Amino acid sequence: xxxxxxxxxxxxxxxxxxxxxxxxxxxxxxxxxxxxxxxxxxxxxxxxxxxxxxxxxxxxxxxxxxxxxxxxxxxxxxxxxxxxxxxxxxxxxxxxxxxxxxxxxxxxxxxxxxxxxxxxxxxxxxxxxxxxxxxxxxxxxxxxxxxxxxxxxxxxxxxxxxxxxxxxxxxxxxxxxxxxxxxxxxxxxxxxxxxxxxxxxxxxxxxxxxxxxxxxxxxxxxxxxxxxxxxxxxxxxxxxxxxxxxxxxxxxxxxxxxxxxxxxxxxxxxxxxxxxxxxxxxxxxxxxxxxxxxxxxxxxxxxxxxxxxxxxxxxxxxxxxxxxxxxxxxxxxxxxxxxxxxxxxxxxxxxxxxxxxxxxxxxxxxxxxxxxxxxxxxxxxxxxxxxxxxxxxxxxxxxxxxxxxxxxxxxxxxxxxxxxxxxxxxxxxxxxxxxxxxxxxxxxxxxxxxxxxxxxxxxxxxxxxxxxxxxxxxxxxxxxxxxxxxxxxxxxxxxxxxxxxxxxxxxxxxxxxxxxxxxxxxxxxxxxxxxxxxxxxxxxxxxxxxxxxxxxxxxxxxxxxxxxxxxxxxxxxxxxxxxxxxxxxxxxxxxxxxxxxxxxxxxxxxxxxxxxxxxxxxxxxxxxxxx
Ligand code: NFE
Ligand code: MG
Numbered sequence: 001x002x003x004x005x006x007x008x009x010x011x012x013x014x015x016x017x018x019x020x021x022x023x024x025x026x027x028x029x030x031x032x033x034x035x036x037x038x039x040x041x042x043x044x045x046x047x048x049x050x051x052x053x054x055x056x057x058x059x060x061x062x063x064x065x066x067x068x069x070x071x072x073x074x075x076x077x078x079x080x081x082x083x084x085x086x087x088x089x090x091x092x093x094x095x096x097x098x099x100x101x102x103x104x105x106x107x108x109x110x111x112x113x114x115x116x117x118x119x120x121x122x123x124x125x126x127x128x129x130x131x132x133x134x135x136x137x138x139x140x141x142x143x144x145x146x147x148x149x150x151x152x153x154x155x156x157x158x159x160x161x162x163x164x165x166x167x168x169x170x171x172x173x174x175x176x177x178x179x180x181x182x183x184x185x186x187x188x189x190x191x192x193x194x195x196x197x198x199x200x201x202x203x204x205x206x207x208x209x210x211x212x213x214x215x216x217x218x219x220x221x222x223x224x225x226x227x228x229x230x231x232x233x234x235x236x237x238x239x240x241x242x243x244x245x246x247x248x249x250x251x252x253x254x255x256x257x258x259x260x261x262x263x264x265x266x267x268x269x270x271x272x273x274x275x276x277x278x279x280x281x282x283x284x285x286x287x288x289x290x291x292x293x294x295x296x297x298x299x300x301x302x303x304x305x306x307x308x309x310x311x312x313x314x315x316x317x318x319x320x321x322x323x324x325x326x327x328x329x330x331x332x333x334x335x336x337x338x339x340x341x342x343x344x345x346x347x348x349x350x351x352x353x354x355x356x357x358x359x360x361x362x363x364x365x366x367x368x369x370x371x372x373x374x375x376x377x378x379x380x381x382x383x384x385x386x387x388x389x390x391x392x393x394x395x396x397x398x399x400x401x402x403x404x405x406x407x408x409x410x411x412x413x414x415x416x417x418x419x420x421x422x423x424x425x426x427x428x429x430x431x432x433x434x435x436x437x438x439x440x441x442x443x444x445x446x447x448x449x450x451x452x453x454x455x456x457x458x459x460x461x462x463x464x465x466x467x468x469x470x471x472x473x474x475x476x477x478x479x480x481x482x483x484x485x486x487x488x489x490x491x492x493x494x495x496x497x498x499x500x501x502x503x504x505x506x507x508x509x510x511x512x513x514x515x516x517x518x519x520x521x522x523x524x525x526x527x528x529x530x531x532x533x534x535x536x537x538x539x540x541x542x543x544x545x546x547x548x549x550x551x552x553x554x555x556x557x558x559x560x561x562x563x564x565x566x567x568x569x570x571x572x573x574x575x576x577x578x579x580x581x582x583x584x585x586x587x588x589x590x591x592x593x594x595x596x597x598x599x600x601x602x603x604x605x606x607x608x609x610x611x612x613x614x615x616x617x618x619x620x621x622x623x624x625x626x627x
Pocket of ligand 2: 057552553554555
């Protein structure tokens, strides 16, 4: 090798660097990404680290299981209903409660509303600014913007005039002129990777503002059924709301003192329509328009190629009225991949391995060798040893930061070859799994759900893309949009079912039978499941002598953000979905790692959910350094 060549290599070595994004903003909680790059600024290895610790699982020990939902709900204020619903299902599974058919429907409506609300907020307020250059919108022609909206959303009759977009532009100009960009301050405005024309940037900014108003309005569905939002109320055994079939009829005491009447139901119907209108006329067209300018993002950011769903939204059509004793978990919801058989869950349960949609694997939540959590790269200990993953029934939550290579702050790097995160690493049979909207849409597609197949195929045809385009950053983002539409439409159907049940005289929303702890077994175990907006959520509970003896929540963002593990058979490194998705990204400007944000945001992280633990003494454990 000549000296020149040697110098060249040495120079390239010095150009290698680790790009650190800490904290990743426009997410919930604290996430740090350490991305190692080569001399061409291409990412070669990534470490995803949750840098925050909280403590719900420990707090639940020795409590009454009927109260668990209220505690677990405080894991997160973003998925405001998800943990509560998963928790009541876990307790119902453990104790063998059936719930009324109407309670299924109300839960579906609350959960569905959570999805549609959360997805719109994520798209406009958390993720869009990775694609939309707000400052460029100042160059837009309002008349062309109005024409653009008429073109991509012809059904929209309001907010579509040049005057409207002039007013939006003035608002933005005033904001910028004030010198206080506020929440827009740290954007990489002017970055060459922003590709939208100014008019599309202005249109998206207008919808950013509209979505703020819309999300407040549609949150009312939760308040009607659950008393408030965030954190609507739930109950083991059903739902804590009672119906009145006829407003004028005197309700007997046994039916309940507080009741939901025709006015409340009319409001629910109105909210579902508001959801469908905004999704159909704004969210879907905006996603397609923006995606059309970023087609290269349909070929990068894939991740681990494996997808997992627990399934959700029990389908009640055809169920006898009254109490449904058969809703409990695995035993009654086996994987159902025969498209000729009616599904029992709107989103089916299963595992897709290596993109293979024609061979969905069965998943059992209570099988000890399927779902497991590893702490081999996390700041915890397990009594059987750090490298022995545990099924959640046997799960342990023993933080150990200093003994597990947590660096003393202030630090510049984590010990990424040792332990480097507060997030555990959930695995299915040792494999990393992506959960979330893309997993949902793929699972529906694999089950030949007619609405999904039609919507996905039409979207891909419009964008002139193959099915494989879904396995990407933009595919993940588009899947989120499409499932918001699928769910808003499904909600309208579920609401019709609820109304006809009420009209037929079935007013039951709660099953009090079995509520007395003296009737419970001395030992019981149960698993609750749900699809949250960010993916598969499971709670596992062990009840001994009427009290919780172990409680483990394995959360969507834990699946996606968890750190590396070692494959038990091949002994090779298994990256988590965030880590795998970022490898191969080329950073146009390493100091402005917009590409990292695009892919990480496409998963919609919620680190509060992912690390639901806390330091019992409330002491500062890590000082987060913004680099
Ligand atoms: Ni904190 Fe959550 C959702 C749950 S996330 S937002 O969706 O469960 O991992
Ligand atoms: Mg947990």
